[in-house]
Amino acid sequence: MQAYLAGFxxxxxxxxxxxxxxxxxxxxxxxxxxxxVTCAFCALSDAVLIVAGVLGAGTLAARAPWLMEVMRWGxxxxxxxxxxxxxxxxxxxxxxxxxxxDSAGLRGTxxxxxxxxxxxxxxxxxxxxxxxxxxxxxxDRAGFAIGAISGSVLFFFALGYGARLLGPLFARPAAWxxxxxxxxxxxxxxxVGLMLSG
Numbered sequence: 001m002q003a004y005l006a007g008f009x010x011x012x013x014x015x016x017x018x019x020x021x022x023x024x025x026x027x028x029x030x031x032x033x034x035x036x037v038t039c040a041f042c043a044l045s046d047a048v049l050i051v052a053g054v055l056g057a058g059t060l061a062a063r064a065p066w067l068m069e070v071m072r073w074g075x076x077x078x079x080x081x082x083x084x085x086x087x088x089x090x091x092x093x094x095x096x097x098x099x100x101x102d103s104a105g106l107r108g109t110x111x112x113x114x115x116x117x118x119x120x121x122x123x124x125x126x127x128x129x130x131x132x133x134x135x136x137x138x139x140d141r142a143g144f145a146i147g148a149i150s151g152s153v154l155f156f157f158a159l160g161y162g163a164r165l166l167g168p169l170f171a172r173p174a175a176w177x178x179x180x181x182x183x184x185x186x187x188x189x190x191x192v193g194l195m196l197s198g
Contacts (some may be wrong), residue, residue: 001143002138002140003138003139003140003141003143003144003147004140004143004144004146004147004150005147006134006138006144006147007131007135007138007143007144007145007146007147007148007149007150007151008147008148008150008151009147009151010130010131010134010144010147010148010151010190011046011050011131011147011148011149011150011151011152011155012151012154012155013186013187013190014126014130014131014190015046015126015151015152015155016155016179016182016183016186021042021113021116021117021123022159024038024112024113024116025038025039025042025156025159025160025163026159026160026163026166026170027163028109028160028163029159029160029161029162029163029164030163030164030167032164033109034106034109035160035161036160037106037109037110038109038113038156038160039156039157039159039160039161041110041113041114041117042113042117042152042156043149043152043153043156043157045117045118045123046123046127046149046152046156047149047152047153049123049124049127049128050127050128050131050132050145050148050149050152051145051149052127052128052132053127053128053129053130053131053132053133053135054131054132054135054141054142054144054145054148055141056128056132072133072194072195072197073194073195074129075125075129075130075133075191075194076191076192076194076195077191078125078130079130079187079188079190079191079194080187080188080191082187083183083184083185083186083187083188083191084184084188085184086180086181086183086184086187087180087181087184087185087188089176089177089180089184090177090178090180090181090184093173093174093176093177130190131148133194134194135148137197
């Protein structure tokens, strides 16, 4: 249960950052277009990448412990920069929710999702590198992976189907500032945890 909860919390803290993929899911939810397919695609993609990260990182940790150190410190550095950017965005104030009609059909939506997910280095870093690295600290890596996947499924479906409720809130820049502040604090806290875990 401890590994499951750690995996769940790790995914939720990483995935909450609003990037291109999450903004697209949010927009699809607001427009109520292909919401289930959009959420399922993102969650399934995350599951594949998380499992690859947990299995790969475990193998690499056994065969090349120095590589895990590089991943740990590289992940911590990225999180500090990412958290700093989120805190800066909170300080300066962000933009409101993207608007405009989305004319893409189902195939177009899937094509956009594939690009935003599989061609996005941040998605790979979050799932394969960071989650995979954190998983090495737990004896029950399967439980950690299941927790991480659960967090992804919950987040994407909550974001997609809850978007209609969040629409009025995120139309105001102040809401994005609060979200950016929370994201920045969480990212830096995870980075500190990674640096102290060695």
